[in-house]
Amino acid sequence: MMLETWWVWLAGAAALGILELVAPVQVFLGFAVGAAAVGGALWLGLSVAWPWLFLICAVVSGLAWLVLRQMLGVRRGQVKVWHDDINEN
Numbered sequence: 001m002m003l004e005t006w007w008v009w010l011a012g013a014a015a016l017g018i019l020e021l022v023a024p025v026q027v028f029l030g031f032a033v034g035a036a037a038v039g040g041a042l043w044l045g046l047s048v049a050w051p052w053l054f055l056i057c058a059v060v061s062g063l064a065w066l067v068l069r070q071m072l073g074v075r076r077g078q079v080k081v082w083h084d085d086i087n088e089n
Helices: 006-022 028-043 050-072
Strands: none
Touching: 006 028, 028 050
């Protein structure tokens, strides 16, 4: 099946990485990491059915999203301060 080949997952990871560059919302990068992890595992010889591949991708994506959120997200106590109001003047 096509979903059980390593290059499909790595192509999906590349597409999600490019989508993250186009729309930088720090969501697609987590999914790209998950897809790349599954692609790498398949390349190294992992042999499981495609539902398990989706589960592995989901778990790794969730963990990657949490790590990326800690590294790139808003820090505790950090707030956006506006110095100018568009309604003034």
